[in-house]
Amino acid sequence: MNRRRFLATTSVALPTALSGCLELGNMKSDEESKTNSGSGWYQSRIDAANTGYLPDYSRSDITVSEEWTYSTGGRPTGGPLVDDDCVYGTNVEGGIYAVDAESGQGLWTKSLDAEIFQTPALSDDNLYVVSQAGKLYAIDSEQGEKTEEFDVGPNRFEERFIRSSTAPGVTIKNNIISLGGGNLQVIDSSDSEILMTRDSEDVVYSKPAITDDLIVVGQSDGMLQAIDQDAREAVWEKQVTDGSLEMPVIQDGRLFISEEPGASLYCLDLATGTEQWHVSFDTVAISPPAVTPDEVVVTLQPGENSGGAGGIRAFEPNTGDELWRNPTCHGYAAAPIVTEDRIYTAQGGKVIVYERNGGKEVSTTIPSPPNKGSLALTEMGIYAQTSVSHVLKLYR
Template sequence: MPLTAGDPVRVGPYRLLARLGQGGMGRVYLGRSPGGRAVAVKVVRETLLRDEGFRRRFVREVAAARRVTGFFTAAVVDADPEGNPAWLATEYVPGPSLQDAVARHGVWREQAVRGLGAALAEALGAVHAADLVHRDLKPSNVLLAPDGPRLIDFGISAAAGDTALTEAGTVIGTPGFIPPEQLRHERSGPAGDVFALGAVLAYAAAGVGPFGGGASHAVNYRVVHEDPDLRGLPPALAGVVARCLAKDPAERPTVSWLLDELGRPDPADDDRLAGRGAPAPDGSVATVGWMPGPVVDSATRLRAEVPTEPLSRAGDGPPRPPAVAAPPRDRRRRLRTALAVATALAVTVTGTVLWRVTSGEADAPPSEPPRLKELWSRTLAEGQRMTAHSGEMVYLQNEDRHEITALDVTDGTKRWGREVEVAEIRQDSEYLRDTVGNGIRVTGLAGGLLYYGSSDHLFALDADSGAYRWKYMDDSFHASPVVVGDAAYAHMTAWFYVLDTRTGEELWDYGYGDNADGDITVTEDTLLVHSGRKLIAVDTRTRKQKWTHQAASDAETDPVVADGTVYFGTQDGALYAVDAESGDEVWRRTFEGDLWDGRLGGGAGAPDVVGGVVYFENDGYVSAFDAGTGRTLWQRKQKADEVEALTVADGAVHVYDSEGDLSSLDARSGRPRWKETLVADPDADYAIVGNTVCVERDGRLTAYRVAT
């Protein structure tokens, strides 16, 4: 993900290029050393560093982690555990996690699982030799490089133990992978990691953990009291995994026994395994023979796409021609946001608009290009950028000068503009001063309020007048709230909090018990969010979990609610319809056909529900389903490899694809109406507001009217 205004440019000697993720411990960035080495830099949250016990443990555990030198571990290469902020840098592994690989490419065969188990047992042996216990081994902490897996985050979870994070009986870890002794609040040592390894191998072989899914407390209960479900594993492998999952830690095997038991390859694989990690004849790193081919392909592609220059900060427009393209999902979300608000033909334009009409193709009858009329144009001040838009106004921010300006979208006149309030940086916080800084960043527009972050506060302005409304101390984690009535719901990965939109007062908060992916969707009485395969529903009236729904694959799209039903797409290409009140699955549909391969899913965009029909796209496919029954109304394969986004308006489905073409399909039949190729300057940023296109290019903001 691109860096944001609240992200540092440099940590220690490392130049930061992008944000990799965020969790309870802090934020993780992709960085490069002065010599060009790619590293993953974890910056610890300031709130943790206020706990002196945590800081002491962190110093100790980082020192131990730097002694770990196993081949299948992501080595700690540098750290400043006593700094403000505290940070550590590890080897960057450009590959998918085991969780992503299983979700996208399916479960692994027995020999592949055995190879994975041997590699992870070797990694755990190196960790335990340094007097460390991982304590959070799970599929997302196993990264898959072309030359084998890497175990990450060892030494970190142990440092987090016994801090404020573990108050009130909370246990650090992921349900289904936490050993029973840890859930009973007993001491957990290396045998606890063996238990987690067994659960990871079961996940790789069956696609689900051995204790199932659902609410965290239910999974934890099964871990402590019930036998694992290993019916999806081959018998010999199930026997090894069952030993790892023994309730009594003393009955579990050692990692050395596991290495011997799992490391015996099939004789047919001897030649391939003998070269594991060695240079190939062409000088590249040899791949691991037991890893599934599609996983190796994904890892190889990701390794080739590691950026060498920073991805653009949010609000600064798209990256200039980069060393690699922006991640497909990021590009998809940007296009989706723009297309979803269009009520007329959605187009991408430059300062001078160029169109090439595609004609003469069997599936694309020729059409006249739409006429674009320039409405207004104005010069932007230095540092001014387009940042948000509504049906009436376009908002500009100047991050360093702390200014926000609102323009009338119809004629470009200034509705209001002013220097906004910023939060003072506390003198005792080197993190805020050196890392976050005192710039501003607009984060969202909802419920008549414009939100922006500054230092460790979230601010709200009246979107129509720019008048100050309130501020809220959010510890620099600036959310983009979703507003329903007088409540603003702010999602923060592992929890959400609710603010009164009139005063900024925090009303209540709620912890999911899981790290939740994507954005939230809020109805009048329910908040919906995905955590991997699980869809979590929270009743906003009772402030308790309402239900969970377990899909067969990780969610790829945010949930969309229409007429009491929740619709979402998953990475294997399926579209789900779930009852919003009960969480029961109403129906599920997948793409079908000779060209469709569910293992290559992961390109889905959020469904669009219009007039009792669900329109959905995944990779190059576009489909229409009856919203009530799931019956397929029509399905179409576009010529492009991937559909980037679709929107439905005025009886037409407008489809933008990876070739840069915009197609119009008949919403009732799916028959093509026209297709045009859009030629746009890659340096231009744009927003679509109704039938007006606003383009930021070369220091100017220009608005065009789209006529049909």
């Protein structure tokens, strides 16, 4: 019995047992990238490039049913994170929690003296959490104790913008930690050195995307920057739009980013920032895209006068040509996850599964209470946070 299992058997916080589990799928682990391993989901949007793409995740059964719920005691922030046999999450009220991934039993909880609006990330043995008080905390994932604290300046990100698929958050690649919000921060976790700080009185920075050489970040004033990690200077800057840019996504030498409000999707050359194509929509909201070598997938929330402009759509990455659309709208635009043969989203309190080829809706599940935020997919099941202070494990 490992340490977490022992803690689970001695914890007094019990989940509510629901239906039994169904047949699980198969996920092939990627040893080169911890963020894509079959047993874990370490940061929002799967990887440091924010792709939302999990190519080796496959399963035959599309049915989704609830396995357990666990009360977290507050309004959830973003989506859950999973590390082997443990699920982690945060809530707006400053709570941090760890739950046994198999049983749903509480392992530990911790409360900060400040609200949490941003999605955290896992690296090695630490959970990195940003508070509205301008602190980045490293929390030991085994015990829930604070191991380190960084002063990252005021966070001007407002609660009304909280949504896991669009909120600023922590991105980690190798030893580089970067986070958006009121400031753009870059930290070397190997020696706790703050490498770079960019502050602006009127700009909110998106969740960054990180490659081996670059850190790319969108801004609330429509500016997009690609920053050299070594020189810590902008390789290029581009005024993409006058609206607010969501998190950037990097795939195959191209940069994809969506604008909200304004509901536009842009593709730029990663090396130069030159626009390659863009598509605009008559909708209220657009999700950050999920990007694969073959398609760019977004969900859309229609406005009062936009008719059937919502739903989910896929575009060709090189040209921006539309490949297919499913106009059925299930609520707000939540960032999709693309797997080997399916697309998963959490929209309007539902867990929705589409066929990757053509976008046919093949499964819709309405959890009770309904979920809020993005999903985490692992070989054990599908995890989501709900709108009324719960975490759901959804066996597939």
